[in-house]
């Protein structure tokens with residue numbers, strides 16, 4: 001029998017039970033014992049389910065109490081000194097302080113897990129001696145052994161990935177850090193072996209990035225030592241998200257098995273297998289169904305992939321698994337009741353993907369499909385969606401076919417259109433503005449809930465939103481801002497709002513995935529051709545504009561962000577889907593212009609996130625992503641000012657792509673990394689209008705005028721006066737009203753002082 005296994009299964013549960021328990025524990029509605037007991041039930045349910053679906057091996061350690069990198073850091077007592085004073089013996093109190101901060105300590109840094117939309121807690125090494133804390137991995141392994149009759153394989157984040165993703169050491173200190181870390185890994189592996197573990201999975205996604213020569217050597221040293229220290233552990237070193245780099249060296253490490261992604265790194269991994277072969281004594285875990293998307297697999301194609309590998313690797317040494325942990329995939333399609341049949345039939349979430357895997361393994365073992373009608377019906381269902389009318393929108397395909405270079409380029413260069421815009425807009429120097437959203441108060445949320453329940457009709461709901469917009473126009477006038485926004489009170493989520501109004505999008509009820517910690521997101525599904533149906537923002541923007549003499553910014557989410565924060569159809573390439581969204585947004589921009597809106601902001605916070613794992617692939621992505629933005633925004637009048645906004649972003653190596661957008665003004669989140677950005681702007685001047693965020697909107701703190709004035713002064717060194725905008729870091733949706741108003745008043749005060757200084761300087 002072929003081993004079928006999962007690198008990891010979603011821990012959140014069909015109904016986000018995991019998250020609810022965690023949040024109740026935080027609110028002290030349940031105690032630690034209860035949360036742990038309930039979590040255990042959930043883990044066991046998940047294990048039993050995977051056994052019932054037909055896996056021959058299940059995985060433990062794919063669970064977490066917040067984040068799996070944090071679990072590892074905590075296990076190694078890698079606790080930064082700022083949390084060490086909290087408790088003598090670190091418990092969950094310290095663990096959650098590291099995750100979320102306390103009133104006196106800032107939380108650990110969070111960053112994207114490779115090229116996914118999941119964010120992990122960055123471990124920090126401060127040179128302190130490490131030791132082993134409670135080993136939950138053994139508990140999880142033992143409880144699983146009791147619960148299921150199939151093989152159980154614990155998983156841990158591997159030492160190279162873990163150490164490379166830790167911050168706080170320099171090249172010289174790395175050796176010291178590893179010296180501390182390795183004996184602990186050894187102990188953990190030994191404890192698992194003593195508890196009865198045979199296979200132990202070490203996840204090393206870092207091996208699919210452009211690993212340097214010295215890191216590859218480091219991997220050899222680390223794994224040689226581990227193999228010598230714990231010879232009984234059968235290590236399955238698994239990789240995912242891309243093809244393996246340093247293929248020959250990594251596959252020859254002294255481990256019992258290697259896991260390869262045969263979805264995202266298919267071509268390259270196959271080529272490497274052909275070129276270098278695979279060690280005869282090792283097991284090869286093949287990631288054959290896509291663990292990151294939501295689409296049913298073409299099972300015949302998957303079977304062919306496996307057969308292709310069987311000609312290169314002894315068939316008895318092959319395992320089958322999804323391409324990566326299913327943590328990035330929702331749990332099950334079976335609970336979705338509102339999707340139309342053709343779409344629903346072509347979906348596969350975690351449970352359905354495991355079923356697919358078991359089908360394929362049956363076929364590989366016996367050369368016949370265990371369930372032939374299931375296979376042919378699955379092929380038919382994929383075909384049905386492919387041929388569905390939603391994917392044959394001729395207006396869209398004709399419009400795309402007609403595009404030429406003018407569609408991607410503004411008719412006048414920035415240096416020429418800027419004076420025309422200044423003439424038309426008549427803004428003061430250092431204009432102040434905000435990023436779009438104002439606080440979504442309890443009231444705003446309760447109106448929306450009542451409207452969704454049908455207790456408020458459209459007219460009553462809209463009237464309330466209008467009142468709120470008017471109230472905030474008065475507030476903006478009072479604060480003294482220069483360019484206004486309507487406040488985005490009608491939006492819950494910046495992608496969902498547009499998805500609900502465009503053709504080609506569907507929304508699920510339960511398809512949640514974790515974004516970070518307990519925060520889950522439910523990305524829309526782009527299943528069909530995206531098309532503009534009717535104005536989406538004109539009514540709100542025009543209403544707001546009618547109530548003030550100041551300019552009202554139109555507010556749109558950009559094509560790349562809509563794409564990157566959705567599950568995207570896989571029958572056409574992403575660049576084409578992006579272009580379809582751009583065409584739709586272009587119509588919206590056109591409608592806003594027609595309605596007299598002269599400043600239009602197109603947010604692209606997810607532009608950077610879409611970057612491929614390997615730098616050599618960046619350019620291809622950037623070319624079409626930048627084209628998508630330009631396609632949406634280039635056809636406006638010279639005097640219409642296009643703004644964009646980005647956050648969650650390290651901009652230091654990103655100034656060239658931002659420049660290429662040809663947006664008239666960009667607002668950036670910078671208050672937490674201001675110095676670095678100023679430095680890189682010095683090296684690479686940015687030739688357009690720019691507003692460096694002057695205060696962090698993630699905290700309720702009201703920064704003093706002086707604090708913001710300092711940031712403005714520093715920015716003067718790198719931003720010419722004529723290009724200089726003043727704004728907060730990001731939207732203010734999650735903030736409370738009093739702190740928002742207070743902070744914005746300080747911001748305007750700082751900008752006004754600067755403006756006066758500049759005018760005086762000019763006069764003298």
Ligand code: GLN
Nearest residue numbers: 435436437603605731732
């Ligand atoms: N316009 C959006 C807002 O203000 C931007 C959000 C974002 O950048 N994430 O909420």
Ligand code: ZN
Nearest residue numbers: 646647730731
């Ligand atoms: Zn933002």
